[in-house]
Amino acid sequence: MTTLVPVTYKGGVYRHDEIMDLIDDLGGYIVQKHVMAQDVVLQSFVPRDDIDLIREVAKPLAGEVVEAPLVGTEIAVVSPSLEIHHLPHTACDIAEYLRRAGAKTNMVGLARGFGKRIANLNDEERDVINEHDLAVYALGSFEECIRQKFPVLRRGIQVPIVVTGAPDRETLVRAIDPPVEGYVGGVGRIMHRFKRPEELAKLDELVDEVSRTLDARRDALARDPLSVFPPRLMAIIEEQLPEVSMLTHPTPVTAQMEGLRVKLPYDLYADDIRSLAVTADGAVTVGDIADVLPSRMRNYILIRIKPFSETRILV
Known part of the structure; x- marks a missing residue:
């Protein structure tokens, strides 16, 4: 069985479609495409044995192919609040650095995350965090404050x-x-953006810690694989549901480790997604291999792919 690994291609806009076609021909999947002026970034899953081939094709185009361990994940960066009291510089830099490693990050500023006595986590915040693959809590500077507040801030997080x-x-x-x-210690409230070498080293340490944690989760999923690879289901939805291409979101369909987040209204499109054919003969639909649920994040659609042990289907 071909092993797909997450990589990021960085290069110019010129002839980048050749890289996209190559990834598709090799059986890979493009999770996200960023076009910034004359530069393009492709976050994708490609066969491990073909990475050198992609690098060879990218070299004349002045492109670079690097492994990106967090591609295909969605991470919540949780701060006690996004007010100046909690110096959001740290949370913003953490979110941006994780994005550079391939993750899709969402900032979650808690409504009642301040104060040792009154700190709390409401139901909506808990549910939104649980829709992600992992949560990074950006806490403060004092051990006693962390000791007293964190049990409340993590309550119900799975x-x-x-x-x-x-x-x-x-x-x-x-x-x-x-x-x-x-x-990850040594990252407290900082009154400026991360610029110094020792500060950037802490962000690298955070990426390594997040990667290690998610690798352990991938190992657990490998013991009972999902019925369909999330990026493959993402490609099916984008192909069969034209409304997705009309969305203005940077990531209209966000890949996760165990499913997808589709940024379409649940009430209008949930049944359409359930009826999409996953196999060529139409014998298997999305509803057969996944739960299509309403997301607590706006009115989006959350797709949770069922494991093989539950469906006895492997697409």
């Missing part, structure tokens, strides 16, 4: 959590009980 804070890693491990999946 996705893996990576915590950042000013205390070192060992202190965070000691302060947080029960433990979470990842810790």
Whole structure:
């Protein structure tokens, strides 16, 4: 079975369609395409054995192909608030750096995340965070504050959590009980953007920690694979549902590790998506292999792909 790995192609707009055609011909999938002035960035899944071929084709075009471990994931960056009191510079830089590694990030500023005594997490915030593959909590500078507030801020969260804070890693491990999946110390409230080498090194450490956590989740999924690869289902929806191409969102369909987020109104398009054919003969539809649910994020559609053990279908 061909193993698809996440990569990012960076190059000029000129002849980038040749790279797109090559990825398609090799059986890969383009998850997202960014065009910025004369530059283009393609986030995609390609066969592991064909990466060198893509690099060879990209070289005359002055293109670069790099492995991007977070492609195909959606991550929530959670801050106690987005007010100046919590210095949102850190959360913004974390979100941007994770995007550069391939992730789709969403900022979640809590309505009641401030104050040791009154900190809270409401139902909508909890549900929105749980719709992601992973949550990065950008916490503050004081161990005692983290110790008292975090149990409330994590209540009901079922996705893996990576915590950042000013205390070192060992202190965070000691302060947080029960433990979470990842810790990055030395990242507290900072009054400026991350610019210094030691600050950028912390962001690299965060990417490594998030990648390690998601790799563990991928290993768990591999033991009971999904009925269809999410980027493949994404390609099917984009091909059969023309309304998707008319959306102005940068990512009208967002790939996740276990499904997709389709940015169309649930009430109008949920039944249409359930009836889309996944196989050429039309014997298997999206509704047979996935749950099509309303998202708590606006009125979007959330697709959760069922595992093979539940459907006995592998597309």
